Amino acid sequence: MGLLDRxxxxxxxxxxxxxRLNAGSCNGCDIEVTPIFSPRYDAxxxxxxxxxxxxxxxxxxxxxxxxxxxxxxxxxxxxxMPSPKAVVGLGSCPASGNVFAESPLVLGASLDTVIPxxxxxxxxxxxxxxxxxxxxxxxxxxxxxxxxxxxxxRAVTAAAGLERRAS
Amino acid sequence: xxxxxxxxxAFLVWPGLLLAAPLAWLELWxxxxxxxxxxxxxxxxxxxxxxxxxxxxxxxxxxxxxxDRVAFVVLPMLALAATAAALVLMPMPGNPAPRLPxxxxxxxxxxxxPVIAEVVAGYVGRSVYGEVGAMREALMxxxxxxxxxxxxxxxxxxxxxxxxxxxxxxxxGLVHVVAGIAFLMALPARLKLNPFSIxxxxxxxxxxxxIEYSGPLLGIxxxxxxxxxxxxxxxxxxxxxxxxxxxxxxxxxxxGVGLALLLGLSFLSAVTARxxxxxxxxxxxxxxxxxxxxxxxxGLVP
Numbered sequence: 001m002g003l004l005d006r007x008x009x010x011x012x013x014x015x016x017x018x019x020r021l022n023a024g025s026c027n028g029c030d031i032e033v034t035p036i037f038s039p040r041y042d043a044x045x046x047x048x049x050x051x052x053x054x055x056x057x058x059x060x061x062x063x064x065x066x067x068x069x070x071x072x073x074x075x076x077x078x079x080x081m082p083s084p085k086a087v088v089g090l091g092s093c094p095a096s097g098n099v100f101a102e103s104p105l106v107l108g109a110s111l112d113t114v115i116p117x118x119x120x121x122x123x124x125x126x127x128x129x130x131x132x133x134x135x136x137x138x139x140x141x142x143x144x145x146x147x148x149x150x151x152x153x154r155a156v157t158a159a160a161g162l163e164r165r166a167s
Numbered sequence: 168x169x170x171x172x173x174x175x176x177a178f179l180v181w182p183g184l185l186l187a188a189p190l191a192w193l194e195l196w197x198x199x200x201x202x203x204x205x206x207x208x209x210x211x212x213x214x215x216x217x218x219x220x221x222x223x224x225x226x227x228x229x230x231x232x233x234x235d236r237v238a239f240v241v242l243p244m245l246a247l248a249a250t251a252a253a254l255v256l257m258p259m260p261g262n263p264a265p266r267l268p269x270x271x272x273x274x275x276x277x278x279x280x281p282v283i284a285e286v287v288a289g290y291v292g293r294s295v296y297g298e299v300g301a302m303r304e305a306l307m308x309x310x311x312x313x314x315x316x317x318x319x320x321x322x323x324x325x326x327x328x329x330x331x332x333x334x335x336x337x338x339x340g341l342v343h344v345v346a347g348i349a350f351l352m353a354l355p356a357r358l359k360l361n362p363f364s365i366x367x368x369x370x371x372x373x374x375x376x377x378i379e380y381s382g383p384l385l386g387i388x389x390x391x392x393x394x395x396x397x398x399x400x401x402x403x404x405x406x407x408x409x410x411x412x413x414x415x416x417x418x419x420x421x422x423g424v425g426l427a428l429l430l431g432l433s434f435l436s437a438v439t440a441r442x443x444x445x446x447x448x449x450x451x452x453x454x455x456x457x458x459x460x461x462x463x464x465x466g467l468v469p
Contacts, residue, residue: 007221008221008222008225010218011217011218011219011220011221011222011225012222012225014212014214014215014218014222015215015218015219015221015222039206039207039208042203042208042209042210044199044203044208044209044210044211045208045209045210045211045212047211047212047215047218047219051369051374052369052373052374052378053373053374053378053379055229055378055379055380055381055385056374056380056381056385058222058226080229081229082226082227082228082229082381082382083226083227084225084226
């Protein structure tokens with residue numbers, strides 16, 4: 001690994017910018033995200049910044065039960081994020097549907113059937129320090145090149161290389 | 168050294184990109200750290216602005232469908248190049264570039280380029296939010312440029328010349344104080360800090376005109392903005408602060424006054440809330456206008 005790669009790896013780990021998406025949440029998890037920027041938790045120490053647009057961000061934080069209507073929005077947000085990127089599923093809802101599971105308008109599937117999820121932070125709602133830990137872990141994955149997105153990109157590159165060698 | 172080589176060294180090394188970028192990151196860190204400390208937080212680590220920049224450079228750029236790709240890619244480069252060229256004109260100790268006659272006019276033009284680039288970028292991106300940000304940016308530049316330009320013109324008037332060297336050689340007097348105050352009034356709006364962070368109001372319009380930018384293109388814009396901070400603080404020192412003759416002492420004054428200025432600006436941005444566009448506009452055209460008239464009058468006093 002060259003010097004530039006090493007610097008890049010540290011920079012990715014130390015500068016996770018997050019973008020929040022409420023995919024049908026009761027707002028409980030979203031309210032628990034706000035305190036991580038307060039003096040008590042101070043996410044800026046870890047280099048975390050919250051941005052409103054997915055284009056500026058590295059980590060998508062999705063909260064809430066997926067619904068028929070929010071599925072497209074989740075996919076669109078994820079596609080708009082520039083690689084390398086990570087996804088954090090916030091709360092129990094994106095994983096299982098939680099108490100809303102089997103409601104008529106709820107998509108009866110977990111978030112990773114729509115987009116690849118790297119870290120689950122379960123809880124209803126999770127506490128702010130758990131959310132911080134989840135984001136920090138996603139940032140570590142980004143730095144190590146081990147997010148689902150980075151692994152998939154490497155697989156595509158490797159496949160293209162094999163194809164070139166075969167032809 | 169031939170002039171071309173001297174300009175190239177000044178553009179790329181000192182006082183240009185290579186050495187101004189670390190200074191810019193130091194200043195950005197200081198501003199973020201000050202705001203954090205005032206809010207009772209620990210704040211970002213020392214290398215945070217560097218990490219942010221490196222990370223952005225290592226990402227892929229997403230160019231939205233339907234935008235003018237050439238303009239979209241060229242605008243950040245233009246902003247960065249203009250800011251680095253403005254650094255070349257700074258009368259910093261050890262600046263190898265030969266002095267241009269009338270360099271203040273060139274400087275004023277170069278300082279406007281990143282602002283215009285950001286306004287155009289907001290419209291090129293085709294996002295409604297970006298367009299609102301660009302519109303706010305354009306209107307704010309009409310507001311803060313009144314005291315900003317008047318303070319520089321007042322200094323040129325007092326020196327009788329549009330050369331930065333002649334202005335810097337002016338003996339310290341009333342015009343330095345009055346025009347300096349007008350310049351300081353414009354500074355928070357130029358740097359888009361509270362209470363004038365109207366163009367990049369993230370809680371109102373998601374982001375600034377750069378909303379559609381991502382990856383390296385966003386990183387270059389951010390670097391240009393960071394260098395703008397350096398240019399403006401250096402310009403304040405060059406215009407209004409008497410600089411000692413020795414190289415070390417002069418450097419210490421440039422950096423020290425610049426950091427002190429940013430401490431003050433960070434304090435202001437931490438203790439104020441965002442104004443609305445008409446409020447900011449009124450402030451700049453009434454109080455900024457009064458300061459401009461005072462500065463121009465002080466420039467006439469022999």
